[in-house]
Amino acid sequence: DVKVTQSSRYLVKRTGEKVFLECVQDMDHENMFWYRQDPGLGLRLIYFSYDVKMKEKGDIPEGYSVSREKKERFSLILESASTNQTSMYLCASSLTGYSVALHFGNGTRLTVT
Amino acid sequence: GDSVTQMEGPVTLSEEAFLTINCTYTATGYPSLFWYVQYPGEGLQLLLKATKADDKGSNKGFEATYRKETTSFHLEKGSVQVSDSAVYFCALSEGNDMRFGAGTRLTVKP
Numbered sequence: 001d002v003k004v005t006q007s008s009r010y011l012v013k014r015t016g017e018k019v020f021l022e023c024v025q026d027m028d029h030e031n032m033f034w035y036r037q038d039p040g041l042g043l044r045l046i047y048f049s050y051d052v053k054m055k056e057k058g059d060i061p062e063g064y065s066v067s068r069e070k071k072e073r074f075s076l077i078l079e080s081a082s083t084n085q086t087s088m089y090l091c092a093s094s095l096t097g098y099s100v101a102l103h104f105g106n107g108t109r110l111t112v113t
Numbered sequence: 114g115d116s117v118t119q120m121e122g123p124v125t126l127s128e129e130a131f132l133t134i135n136c137t138y139t140a141t142g143y144p145s146l147f148w149y150v151q152y153p154g155e156g157l158q159l160l161l162k163a164t165k166a167d168d169k170g171s172n173k174g175f176e177a178t179y180r181k182e183t184t185s186f187h188l189e190k191g192s193v194q195v196s197d198s199a200v201y202f203c204a205l206s207e208g209n210d211m212r213f214g215a216g217t218r219l220t221v222k223p
Contacts (some may be wrong), residue, residue: 092156
């Protein structure tokens with residue numbers, strides 16, 4: 001089974017802090033994604049990556065950046081955390097191809113105070 | 114752009130009741146359609162999918178049929194169980210990214 005591991009289950013950070021969310025997958029998937037999940041809004045795509053050192057903006061990239069130095073690892077960075085970034089963050093990975101499903105980690109619940 | 118609209122929740126049913134969660138989509142091409150389920154405290158996991166018109170996806174007693182004429186992919190189950198309580202997401206993909214609906218929370222009571 002594909003395993004997508006997010007390094008933290010819960011995080012509490014202060015406004016203005018730089019925050020790193022880490023994600024690792026163990027199945028050699030080319031694609032990796034970061035979503036945020038908010039009640040009533042579903043999942044919104046922040047950034048995705050098709051390959052090492054490649055990144056593409058999703059629907060809501062403002063205030064975020066990403067890093068993919070190794071194929072198995074995809075990091076989400078909040079340059080200066082704000083309270084409106086309090087959310088559940090979900091990492092996912094997939095193979096490249098048509099009609100492929102995403103494999104998700106269990107999520108990181110981030111609270112910014 | 115592509116988008117998914119699913120019925121608002123929450124939905125509360127008694128055990129053994131029939132379930133329908135509506136999902137409609139907007140897409141420029143010919144997307145693949147998915148249902149994902151999120152159990153409490155977990156990430157999303159694939160429940161079923163369909164890749165072309167009139168395809169039926171099925172898994173764990175759940176079914177959904179890809180209806181191009183009505184741009185719909187409604188999720189159904191004939192007899193729900195308490196263990197089906199979760200949030201259900203409809204999604205579509207036309208390439209490597211995936212678009213999700215807002216999610217529908219289902220609670221099944223004994």
